[in-house]
Amino acid sequence: MTKEISLKIKSKFTNKFKSGYPLIFKDALLNSEVLKEEGSIVKLFDERNHFIGKGYYGKQNKGYGWVLTQKESEKIDQVFFEKKLHFALKHRAHLYEDAETTAFRVFNGEGDGIGGFTIDYFDGYYLINWYSEGIYQFKESVITSLENLVSFKAIYEKKRFDTKGQYMEDDDFVMGERAEFPLLVKENGAVFAVYLNDGAMVGVFLDQREVRRTIRDQYAAGKTVLNTFSYTGAFSVFAALGGAKKTTSVDLANRSLSKTIEQFRVNDIDYEAQDIIVEDVFKYFKYAVRKQLKFEMVILDPPSFARSKKHTFSAAKDYKNLLKEAIAITEDHGVIVASTNCSTFDMKKFKGFIEAAFKEMNGKYEVLEQFSLPEDFKTIKEFKEGNYLKVVFIKKIKG
Template structure:
């Protein structure tokens, strides 16, 4: 199957941009079946790359190779997986960290799929029906490359881009749940069979370690959008006086309690609040609550009964609310996984929030994705994570 690219998109692809954007394709009406290999050319038929057809966000597929003679077969997938696993050799050898990313989509050469490792058990995330068509190649490549205890999968595609609920187990010997994995010596309870999110976001590993090792001792800590309380656990282990974890989801209470308990921390000595985060800011101001360390890690998009949050639109105001309940000389850990803006723009939101609050600040350090989340410079939106440690001066 040949697809032709409009002239104004060609330079981008030639420079290594791997996503085939829908607007770039002249004859998209010819594309019928996801998972088909497509030959990508310019308007005159000159070869640009070979990839697959698969609908994902703004794309209709990914370039897999710039070599016309390279076949997309079992050997192709074997080589990609083996290279990715070799790059993570130090992770596989680290007994203190037994959960990490093994394959990061286009960063490792195949857009549309990510593979995470949980102490010998693997989770495959498929982001289009197109890449899912190569499931048998990927499974065989994984088994050919590394010792596999079991495999679970998450199909992250349907007409609305939501998680497709189905049996997640694929093969192998299922572990007992919760499966206890380690990150820098800290325990996490994960459930590989429990929907799209298994219980921890692996991309924040270095941020959690920094919170524990540098910023928590003797501090009162507020963790907003806390999910299963991972930041709170690291803060408590770092010597925080007390942690407060706030999340709207009812499950956050038992899940966060579990994470504390498996690390030898009594959850009753911590504060776990099931509440809309936006209401909690008002509650904190009303009760005159102030914190030494506030962790702010909202989803890119969130919806509660009365409010819709978009990181690109609303992060500045969220920061202003945070500044109001942060002690002078306190730390705000501002984090976003939105790929719709870069670090420069994010720092612009931070600057505007402090100016409008009449406060001053100093940036202590910043983080993007850790090494196992491999990215390529040609696809900047793949390096989505932006975390800034901000000291509120006054």
Template sequence: MDDGMRQETTLRVKNKFSKQYRNGYPLITKEAIINGKDLKEEGVLVKLVDESNQFLGKGYYGNQNKGYGWIVTNNENEEFDTRFFVRKLQQALGKREFLLKDNSTTAYRLFNGEGDGIGGFTIEYFDGYLVINWYSEGIYTFKEEVLAAIGEVLDVKGIYEKKRFNTDGGTYVEDDDFVSGEKAPEPHLIKENDVNFAVYLNDGAMVGIFLDQREVRKTIRDKYAKGKTVLNTFSYTGAFSVYAALGGAAKTTSVDLANRSLPKTTEQFNVNGIDEKTQSILVEEVFHFFKYAKRKGLKYDMVIMDPPSFARSKKVTFRAAKDYTSLVSDAIAITEHDGIIVASTNCSTFGMDKFKGFIDQAFKDNKKKYKILEEFSLPSDFATIKQFKEGNYLKVVFVQMLG
């Protein structure tokens, strides 16, 4: 859609919300808008004004989670053309200079939505290839401009995309996510802190590694793993286990309910020269495993938990905001004295203080003492802005169980 052709709709903001928009809040929330019913077609430009018609910001309409889209400029005359995207991409690359020069890490996030000035999409770099995640139909209408801007700013071998928005009520995943250039090998090997990972850029929404845990994984390898027995729950492709093994762990045990976690974790061990037979990889429901381990009196020096915000299996529904305390209790029961629990969540509905409250409650319930050794939020390539706290969703706490 050419910018000159785009319709523009004026959205009126309720007075009680106008201050947050003046202060740079980027998400156009449904409850803030008086005339939301005027929005028809995703991708139209929107101009936000307060109840006395004072200009607040300009953006686009795209349904995403709790929002109608994003404000992307406070300049009323800004055109959302290729030049605009080029400028934003160049600024984003500038912020990631240190990663572009780092040969030990060849995968990271190049553009992080509202943290880099345009909410609704992200771009990840996987050693020569890009993956664009589109989070609404609205932002997807800017695809041509974004691709043109990438072409001007970056020299890459190939580009993939993931449409992470709903069409017809179901999540839409294309059979083929390849966009342009040449296709990546399968698997495509990337490096992170000199650790190898096999990724599949054309394999649905999940490529094989979550890049936001890079610093946490490095810390486990470099500071905590040596000689330890490590239990990695909700282990997905086993990334934490691989780092722990490379850090000299006595043994790692990876537990995940997904059948494909077994071949995927095996592959990640193998591309790092580790024989998976020296480790333990279990396809099992995590909550069921906790019960089993407790019954058998199993104890681990380190228990890692990075559950999804919401998970449902046949027997259990897990909601981070409600159930994290009991998850920590499960971990306490099978952690050695002086052992370490790595508690992680990507749930954006609560902050670090509340998360630490869940952990504290679990230790109180179990009459145990603990100390927090370190904590992490998103790494710098996952850029965030202070006006949008929800954007900094990652919370990781290293907790030592005392005595």
């Protein structure tokens, strides 16, 4: 790990990096051909050979690595990692004291100073997500830092750079005492069953914590709720706990049925009183129109990109049309919760999709409130793409 590679930055991008932009991307490099071994330390220089920053080479879908420091003499070693983790944990200290929430993020990549990995906490268990082979070369430094800073039941990991997406049984276990799964954790008093050893996902997306609570506490009571792209039914659980008249969860994945039933069960909710449907969401929209079904709340939280046999969905291109489908089956004065984790556009553009969708449907609407990432998903202003979550509560007004 001592080998350092010099990277030359094109003049039109030097100010971007000098102002603190952390992602090393190919178009900014004059000599990307020198990058060979992931995990190599890289030093960035401008075309006049002035030092800009230091980081590491690691390919992920976002780029070629991350700048970690603008101090040329600073070493990127175990001490460096421990310092960053210590500061991140200090920032979340109050979250550990909340008995009602026992699952949250403790390290959020570039938001906490080291892009390429995240660490989540699940009631004494830590889960590290690695997003490139490059950052994985620093595994020992991260694990040692965690051992020095926290007490834990066990540490698990997920290699998210494994393009095959296949995991051997128990392959995600690193150290400690193996958990018994499902592991039951709390979020604002509700319960989630999570699996740290079962594929890329654990069963719940922690970044929607405040949105789920808001649905439960302010919007769900007495409502018929449609939860599309429902995954394991987390929004449906919170809607039911908030007194929803009935929830309908729709997702294409076969396992969404058993996973959603499980989440209802661990919260003592009668899942048979709810509708859980395994079907293409777009097909379900057409069915709902045909049967003249309408809902008082519709939750839209699609993946940024998805492909089924008949549909390809891209949030950047298709979200407006998705909204139009939702508007058509939302009752007058009903609420649409529009959410996206797509990082290629900002909240302003997202609201533009909402405006265009209602205009094309000859409808009127009111924005009730909006959300971005919660406090534990720390971001930096120099990397706006890191603040990817956009959620808008929209009231459909009778025209």
